[in-house]
Amino acid sequence: MIANAPTPPIPHIIDGKQTAEDIKAEIALEVAALKAAGKKAPHLAAILVGHDGGSETYVRNKVLACERVGFGSTLLRFEDDITEAELLAQVDDLNRDPEIDGFIVQLPLPAHINPEKVIEAIRPEKDVDGFHPMNIGRMVAGLPALLPATPSGIVELLSRQGIKTSGKHAVVIGRSNIVGTPVSILLAKNLDTANCTVTLCHSRTRNLAEICRTADIVVAAIGRPEFVTADMVRPGAVVIDVGTTRVPDATKKSGYTLKGDVNFAEVAPLASAITPVPGGVGPMTIAMLLLNTLRAAKGEIYPNPAS
Ligand code: GUN
Numbered sequence: 001m002i003a004n005a006p007t008p009p010i011p012h013i014i015d016g017k018q019t020a021e022d023i024k025a026e027i028a029l030e031v032a033a034l035k036a037a038g039k040k041a042p043h044l045a046a047i048l049v050g051h052d053g054g055s056e057t058y059v060r061n062k063v064l065a066c067e068r069v070g071f072g073s074t075l076l077r078f079e080d081d082i083t084e085a086e087l088l089a090q091v092d093d094l095n096r097d098p099e100i101d102g103f104i105v106q107l108p109l110p111a112h113i114n115p116e117k118v119i120e121a122i123r124p125e126k127d128v129d130g131f132h133p134m135n136i137g138r139m140v141a142g143l144p145a146l147l148p149a150t151p152s153g154i155v156e157l158l159s160r161q162g163i164k165t166s167g168k169h170a171v172v173i174g175r176s177n178i179v180g181t182p183v184s185i186l187l188a189k190n191l192d193t194a195n196c197t198v199t200l201c202h203s204r205t206r207n208l209a210e211i212c213r214t215a216d217i218v219v220a221a222i223g224r225p226e227f228v229t230a231d232m233v234r235p236g237a238v239v240i241d242v243g244t245t246r247v248p249d250a251t252k253k254s255g256y257t258l259k260g261d262v263n264f265a266e267v268a269p270l271a272s273a274i275t276p277v278p279g280g281v282g283p284m285t286i287a288m289l290l291l292n293t294l295r296a297a298k299g300e301i302y303p304n305p306a307s
Contacts, residue, residue, distance in 0.1 A: 011270075011272065011273060012272065012273040012274070013273075013274060013275075013276055014157060014240075014273050014274065016157055016279055016282065017283045019160050019287075020153075020287035021283075023156070023284075023290075024068060028070055034297075034298075035070070040072075040099075041070055041071055042101045042102075042293050042296070042297035043073065044073050044074075044101070044102050045073070045074040045076065045097075045100045045102075045103035046062055046076070046104050047076045047094075047103065047106065049080055049082055049113070050079065050110055055108070059075065061286055062104070062286055062289060072099070076094075078090070080110040081110075082110075082113075084113045084114065087118060088117070088118065091121045095121075095123045095126060101304065101306075102126045102127070102292060102293040102296040102297070104128060105118050105119070107178070119131045119132055120132065120133065124146070124302065125296060125301070126296060127146055128289055128292040129289070130145065130146045131148060131178070136182065139185065140185055142189065142190075144301045146292045146296065147292070148182045150178060150179045150183070151182040151186050152186065153284030153285050154183055154186075154242070155187065155193050156284065156288065157275070157281070158193065158238070159193040161273065163273060165194055166194075168197070168216035169196065170184075170196040170216070170219060171218050172187070172201065172221065173201045173202075173212070173219065174201075174220070174221035174222040174261075175202040176221060180219075180221045180222075181200070187217075199211055212228070212232040212233065213231075213233070214234070215233075215234065217240065218232075218233060218238070218239045218240065218262075219242065220239070220260070221242035223243055223245055223261065224245070225245045225260070226259060226262065227262070229263050230263070230266040230267055233267050237270070237271055238271065238273045238274070239262055239274040241260035241276075241277050241280055243261030243277060247259045258277055259277065260275075260277030264277070
């Protein structure tokens with residue numbers, strides 16, 4: 001090495017797992033206070049259809065997280081030949097069940113079931129995923145809403161890590177309803193934790209690499225392993241990796257490795273801060289889902305007749 005050569009900045013690896021633990025500890029305190037006041041514990045239900053490995057892991061982690069904070073939890077499992085009408089009937093049962101404060105239908109669903117129809121059937125007050133058009137609309141309008149968990153988890157993670165967002169250029173890659181579109185809306189909001197100038201890039205974007213290089217904050221949410229490479233990232237940028245693709249790996253006991261949308265080895269040395277996969281955004285999604293369930297139970301957004 002040449003003497004006095006500038007040393008690259010040491011990137012800050014954002015510990016989403018620890019931040020999520022902090023939030024869960026705060027939730028657990030609130031649950032204990034609710035119980036001490038003679039109220040029932042918040043209760044989250046999850047519907048899981050079929051045997052997708054990723055979905056099974058996510059739902060298992062969501063149920064375990066409920067237990068950790070003192071929530072009640074219910075897991076309803078169905079084979080992937082369940083009809084749309086049968087699934088809608090299950091949704092209706094959960095809508096009417098006073099014990100259940102919030103529930104999610106894990107996506108993706110089998111091809112013969114229309115996910116929009118299922119999401120629209122969930123009562124907005126119990127839509128703790130924040131996917132119902134009522135919650136999306138209220139979010140866009142700046143009204144109190146149950147916010148989608150991954151996007152609000154990203155904003156919360158930036159805030160709790162002390163990463164300044166006001167006036168920054170955030171480039172979001174991917175326009176899914178679950179992450180890309182809502183996070184672009186949240187980051188642009190006139191809030192202390194947002195106030196970014198946002199560019200939303202997608203499969204038809206021209207000059208994607210060039211646009212990414214102008215970003216102060218890159219949010220990669222495309223589901224393509226290691227898509228974001230070093231040439232796409234400005235030195236000093238903050239990089240948030242939402243990808244969690246299972247890539248076959250014979251050296252692993254599970255038979256796969258979880259890969260993010262960012263080539264971590266290449267990009268981390270350039271970034272001022274970066275989320276790892278796993279241990280970055282994923283745990284925050286679960287923490288925010290629990291927070292939404294607590295809000296639903298307390299009737300913070302919509303009145304809850306049971307609270
Ligand atoms: N599939 C991938 N992410 C999510 C999520 O946040 N909620 C649900 N319900 N399904 C998903």
